[in-house]
Amino acid sequence: MLVKITENEFNPWKYLQNHELQAGKFGATATFIGTMRDYNVGDTVKSMFLEHYPNMTEKYLQQISDIALQRWDILDTLIIHRVGEILPGDNIVLVATWAGHRTPAFDACRFLIEELKAKAPFWKQETLIDDDTRWVANHSN
Amino acid sequence: MLVKITENEFNPWKYLQNHELQAGKFGATATFIGTMRDYNVGDTVKSMFLEHYPNMTEKYLQQISDIALQRWDILDTLIIHRVGEILPGDNIVLVATWAGHRTPAFDACRFLIEELKAKAPFWKQETLIDDDTRWVANHSN
Amino acid sequence: MIKIKFFASLREEVGKNEIQIETSEKLTIAKIWNQVCDGIPLPNHVLIAINMEYTNQNAIVKDGDEVAFFPPVTGG
Amino acid sequence: MIKIKFFASLREEVGKNEIQIETSEKLTIAKIWNQVCDGIPLPNHVLIAINMEYTNQNAIVKDGDEVAFFPPVTGG
Numbered sequence: 001m002l003v004k005i006t007e008n009e010f011n012p013w014k015y016l017q018n019h020e021l022q023a024g025k026f027g028a029t030a031t032f033i034g035t036m037r038d039y040n041v042g043d044t045v046k047s048m049f050l051e052h053y054p055n056m057t058e059k060y061l062q063q064i065s066d067i068a069l070q071r072w073d074i075l076d077t078l079i080i081h082r083v084g085e086i087l088p089g090d091n092i093v094l095v096a097t098w099a100g101h102r103t104p105a106f107d108a109c110r111f112l113i114e115e116l117k118a119k120a121p122f123w124k125q126e127t128l129i130d131d132d133t134r135w136v137a138n139h140s141n
Numbered sequence: 142m143l144v145k146i147t148e149n150e151f152n153p154w155k156y157l158q159n160h161e162l163q164a165g166k167f168g169a170t171a172t173f174i175g176t177m178r179d180y181n182v183g184d185t186v187k188s189m190f191l192e193h194y195p196n197m198t199e200k201y202l203q204q205i206s207d208i209a210l211q212r213w214d215i216l217d218t219l220i221i222h223r224v225g226e227i228l229p230g231d232n233i234v235l236v237a238t239w240a241g242h243r244t245p246a247f248d249a250c251r252f253l254i255e256e257l258k259a260k261a262p263f264w265k266q267e268t269l270i271d272d273d274t275r276w277v278a279n280h281s282n
Numbered sequence: 283m284i285k286i287k288f289f290a291s292l293r294e295e296v297g298k299n300e301i302q303i304e305t306s307e308k309l310t311i312a313k314i315w316n317q318v319c320d321g322i323p324l325p326n327h328v329l330i331a332i333n334m335e336y337t338n339q340n341a342i343v344k345d346g347d348e349v350a351f352f353p354p355v356t357g358g
Numbered sequence: 359m360i361k362i363k364f365f366a367s368l369r370e371e372v373g374k375n376e377i378q379i380e381t382s383e384k385l386t387i388a389k390i391w392n393q394v395c396d397g398i399p400l401p402n403h404v405l406i407a408i409n410m411e412y413t414n415q416n417a418i419v420k421d422g423d424e425v426a427f428f429p430p431v432t433g434g
Contacts (some may be wrong), residue, residue: 016154023230026178033433035167038165105173121430124432197350
């Protein structure tokens with residue numbers, strides 16, 4: 001299980017390539033990556049600040065990883081989440097699960113991102129094209 | 142849309158890294174990777190031969206990619222499938238979808254791998270530890 | 283001329299890889315099977331394609347078609 | 359001593375980032391809010407944590423605890 005909060009831009013494919021499980025022991029890898037768009041609810045977005053509650057974020061993401069590892073027949077989980085100032089095209093979150101078979105890998109990966117979206121203490125503040133800032137009101141689908 | 146059948150070992154993360162969509166235009170990437178295990182239904186598996194029906198595989202995978210692109214609000218799809226002689230730890234299949242939001246990305250990715258498993262004309266023949274060979278009887282979950 | 287292909291375990295059971303037949307009649311898939319797989323009944327689970335599109339044993343085959351018989355698929 | 363934190367839009371609405379209070383009483387979360395956010399009613403949608411675990415406004419806070427108030431989360 002890996003949970004990491006980072007202020008730096010990250011390459012999800014490099015993280016995944018380096019997170020090697022033992023060859024032959026897993027059959028399924030499911031991943032989800034959330035990436036910053038340059039638009040939201042009809043407006044052009046220039047940049048975003050991702051605030052979080054330090055330590056509670058890590059604690060919460062570890063708790064849901066523990067739940068996933070208990071609830072599904074999976075071998076490992078990984079969650080990376082960006083914080084701080086970010087730009088369109090930057091990756092915000094990476095969730096990955098490894099399992100023997102695809103159903104638990106998919107279900108656990110979906111669970112992790114849904115729980116993260118619903119309850120992990122992160123908040124997005126967008127800067128629009130005219131330099132106005134606004135807090136994103138609700139997590140989307 | 143990319144559909145590719147390959148006889149060569151492939152690195153899914155490199156494929157994904159090179160399949161770049163325009164920064165800011167997508168918000169969600171869902172991927173699934175199927176990897177050869179060294180065990181199946183209780184037995185140790187030494188190697189596997191993946192037979193397919195050339196041209197029908199590509200045609201079928203393109204058809205389901207078309208359906209996914211019509212049915213969900215997604216931007217792009219990618220399917221890579223290995224054929225020929227493979228070893229435990231080798232990747233068999235990569236499915237990826239890109240979308241504005243996570244729900245269509247996940248649903249389309251899941252649809253593609255389920256349709257592929259159910260109907261794409263590939264057949265696995267396993268070689269066990271004693272060099273006996275057997276055809277895999279049914280696609281698993 | 284009709285090209286007929288068999289794949290995987292079914293190829294081994296039937297003992298044929300690919301054969302071609304000439305026919306002037308319009309034949310169903312089921313009749314073609316009986317004509318080329320002398321005595322072996324068409325398995326219940328068999329999958330059938332004409333020109334690489336799934337079909338069923340009542341479909342009519344025409345000259346120039348490619349017919350394929352194969353067992354349940356196990357890719358991915 | 360009890361440490362109280364506010365995050366994101368709620369920090370801006372309340373005009374406070376982090377404050378500490380001394381108390382000998384056992385207070386509920388709701389009472390702590392009223393004590394430190396003079397006059398502002400506790401918003402319905404507010405999320406509450408004690409020591410980084412989610413809780414509700416009826417929970418009792420004890421000396422040494424860290425209390426956090428924040429708006430609905432929008433990560434991922």
